[in-house]
Amino acid sequence: MTEPLYQLTDLSKRYTRGKESITIFEKLTMTIPAGDFIAIMGPSGSGKTTLLNLLGGIDAPSSGEVVFEGKRIDNMSQGALAKWRAANVGFIFQFYNLMPTLTAAQNVELPLLLTKLGGKERKQRVRTALDIVGIADRAGHRPTQLSGGQQQRVAIARAIVADPEVLLCDEPTGDLDRATADEVLATLQLLNKELGKAIVMVTHDPSAAKYAQRELHLDKGRFVEKELVT
Amino acid sequence: MFKQTAAITAMNIRSIPQRLGMSLAAIVSIAFVVGVLLAFMAMANGFCATVSGTGAEDVAVMLRAGSQAELNSNMSRDEVLLVERGPGIAAGGNGAPVTSAELYVIVDGKKRGSGTDANLPLRGVGPEGPQMRAGFTMTEGRMFEPGAAELIVGEGVIREFSGFELGEEIRLGTNTWRVVGVFSTGGTVFDSEIWSEIGVLQNLYSRGSSVQSMRAQMTSPEAIEELQAYVENEPRLNLDVQSEKEFLASQAGGTVTLIKFLGWPLAVAMAIGALAGAWNTMYSSVDARTKEIATLRAIGFSGFAAFLGTMIESLALAILGGILGAVAAYLLFDGISASTLGGGFTQVVFSFAVTPASLIAAMILAIIVGFLAGFFPAMRAARVPLLAVHQD
Ligand SMILES: Nc1ncnc2c1ncn2[C@@H]1O[C@H](COP(=O)(O)OP(=O)(O)OP(=O)(O)O)[C@@H](O)[C@H]1O
Ligand SMILES: [Mg+2]
Numbered sequence: 001m002t003e004p005l006y007q008l009t010d011l012s013k014r015y016t017r018g019k020e021s022i023t024i025f026e027k028l029t030m031t032i033p034a035g036d037f038i039a040i041m042g043p044s045g046s047g048k049t050t051l052l053n054l055l056g057g058i059d060a061p062s063s064g065e066v067v068f069e070g071k072r073i074d075n076m077s078q079g080a081l082a083k084w085r086a087a088n089v090g091f092i093f094q095f096y097n098l099m100p101t102l103t104a105a106q107n108v109e110l111p112l113l114l115t116k117l118g119g120k121e122r123k124q125r126v127r128t129a130l131d132i133v134g135i136a137d138r139a140g141h142r143p144t145q146l147s148g149g150q151q152q153r154v155a156i157a158r159a160i161v162a163d164p165e166v167l168l169c170d171e172p173t174g175d176l177d178r179a180t181a182d183e184v185l186a187t188l189q190l191l192n193k194e195l196g197k198a199i200v201m202v203t204h205d206p207s208a209a210k211y212a213q214r215e216l217h218l219d220k221g222r223f224v225e226k227e228l229v230t
Numbered sequence: 231m232f233k234q235t236a237a238i239t240a241m242n243i244r245s246i247p248q249r250l251g252m253s254l255a256a257i258v259s260i261a262f263v264v265g266v267l268l269a270f271m272a273m274a275n276g277f278c279a280t281v282s283g284t285g286a287e288d289v290a291v292m293l294r295a296g297s298q299a300e301l302n303s304n305m306s307r308d309e310v311l312l313v314e315r316g317p318g319i320a321a322g323g324n325g326a327p328v329t330s331a332e333l334y335v336i337v338d339g340k341k342r343g344s345g346t347d348a349n350l351p352l353r354g355v356g357p358e359g360p361q362m363r364a365g366f367t368m369t370e371g372r373m374f375e376p377g378a379a380e381l382i383v384g385e386g387v388i389r390e391f392s393g394f395e396l397g398e399e400i401r402l403g404t405n406t407w408r409v410v411g412v413f414s415t416g417g418t419v420f421d422s423e424i425w426s427e428i429g430v431l432q433n434l435y436s437r438g439s440s441v442q443s444m445r446a447q448m449t450s451p452e453a454i455e456e457l458q459a460y461v462e463n464e465p466r467l468n469l470d471v472q473s474e475k476e477f478l479a480s481q482a483g484g485t486v487t488l489i490k491f492l493g494w495p496l497a498v499a500m501a502i503g504a505l506a507g508a509w510n511t512m513y514s515s516v517d518a519r520t521k522e523i524a525t526l527r528a529i530g531f532s533g534f535a536a537f538l539g540t541m542i543e544s545l546a547l548a549i550l551g552g553i554l555g556a557v558a559a560y561l562l563f564d565g566i567s568a569s570t571l572g573g574g575f576t577q578v579v580f581s582f583a584v585t586p587a588s589l590i591a592a593m594i595l596a597i598i599v600g601f602l603a604g605f606f607p608a609m610r611a612a613r614v615p616l617l618a619v620h621q622d
Contacts, residue, residue, distance in 0.1 A: 083530065
């Protein structure tokens with residue numbers, strides 16, 4: 001049996017505010033194989049974003065293990081985690097999180113600044129990434145000169161440019177209209193099918209979830225799994 | 231690390247226009263700090279150069295022991311004659327020792343700009359007196375005639391005071407004088423003086439044959455020690471003997487200290503104000519970009535790069551302010567003429583001098599302000615919570 005991409009074991013997350021303590025999930029266990037495309041759905045406040053944060057190593061669990069390709073990431077130091085994220089994870093956010101003062105190409109180049117690649121090679125990779133998401137003609141534009149869908153494409157290009165194993169998307173189409181959302185989702189599906197990127201996508205939108213290989217419903221700290229008929 | 235820091239710094243700096251007002255305020259306040267500090271230092275430097283920079287090492291100045299300034303000193307004719315018999319004094323063409331017994335009185339002058347009264351020194355000099363000042367030249371008119379109520383006036387006096395133009399008659403106290411010449415000593419303290427023949431001054435001011443100070447041209451700088459020994463061993467002489475250079479340096483010292491004493495605390499007080507402004511600007515800079523910084527950190531940028539980016543932005547603002555202040559100070563103050571109280575309660579005309587050393591000191595102050603203003607905001611930048619990526 002091949003090693004899973006993620007293995008979450010007995011994962012708990014609690015927030016304490018003063019004396020009050022709220023439990024987001026308790027002893028959650030799940031496996032995400034390489035090349036998976038999961039849509040995580042669930043009511044607001046059910047912990048979808050929190051789960052994504054734990055998968056991406058930008059938040060730490062209260063207890064339990066997050067194992068990525070056989071290595072625990074939940075107990076790594078901040079510095080080691082930053083390196084791990086740079087090498088393995090691409091983030092896609094609902095509001096794109098592009099740098100407003102940088103052009104599309106400069107935004108996409110950011111993750112490559114953490115690699116040893118030279119300037120010429122970086123330019124080439126940026127070009128390729130922009131081509132894949134179909135927005136190469138807007139390379140010199142700043143975020144304010146782009147539509148929401150175009151900005152999200154730039155953000156996807158930035159997420160894939162350093163060739164990570166997994167893309168973590170939090171409501172990637174939450175701010176887009178139906179048609180634009182479908183284009184962006186089709187792009188994600190392509191990245192999953194053609195390039196084999198594993199994708200974990202949080203969404204409220206049932207039709208967005210249709211693009212995934214499977215849906216997970218998070219409710220009160222538990223999963224309700226639903227295999228999709230393909 | 232370098233690429234990360236460069237990218238973050240470039241982003242920070244490019245986003246300055248979004249905080250233009252605050253950033254400009256920080257730059258300008260730092261410019262003010264640097265400008266004020268440089269103005270005071272230029273004043274101190276210029277004064278110091280004028281008063282002490284040009285004294286001769288082979289001219290001995292003699293004053294009554296302990297009197298410190300010429301105004302407080304007094305010497306009798308007998309003492310002058312005794313000194314002239316001392317060793318090490320150069321001989322003139324006629325074989326007589328080259329000395330100048332001098333009288334020094336205070337007269338009123340009117341400042342050109344403000345029209346206010348200020349004290350000016352009127353010095354009676356012996357025949358050898360002028361030549362004993364290195365660089366002495368008559369720039370206009372002629373030397374006073376012995377026995378006549380005639381004045382020659384230093385260039386600095388002409389520049390800063392009215393009523394001393396060539397050919398003018400001028401009333402000083404109860405006496406009427408005529409200005410017959412203008413002299414220069416190349417920007418030394420003597421350019422702020424008015425000279426007459428000693429005999430005339432003694433007469434008009436009823437000083438009999440007494441003088442206040444005496445200068446002697448020595449054969450070499452070392453010869454001053456011989457003269458000092460001679461004066462010390464001569465019970466009838468109770469004088470301080472020093473080189474003109476030492477004498478002028480001691481005269482300038484107090485004023486220079488005073489100027490610096492006023493300048494630094496003022497600059498430091500202003501620097502604290504500027505620090506508060508720059509600090510606030512930098513906190514705003516970090517707060518405005520919290521989500522951006524968190525996003526970069528999520529991508530894998532290090533906290534240290536975020537720290538450096540903010541620090542460099544702060545230093546850049548400070549250095550920009552520093553340069554602005556330095557350029558302004560240089561354009562406004564360097565070389566301008568001013569006059570201030572000299573050691574003897576008279577006006578000394580001097581030029582402000584913005585020197586490289588003071589520029590460096592002022593830039594260091596600006597950089598310190600930039601560093602302090604940037605440090606805690608930069609720490610905040612380094613510690614931006616990663617979960618801030620979800621802010622909207
Ligand atoms: N830093 C925090 N401190 C305290 N409670 C938090 C914190 N972050 C999240 N929570 C709480 O954890 C719960 C889960 O939050 P999370 O953002 O993961 O929900 P979500 O499923 O993504 O919701 P939504 O669909 O609205 O985005 C919520 O009740 C939220 O209030
Ligand atoms: Mg959420």
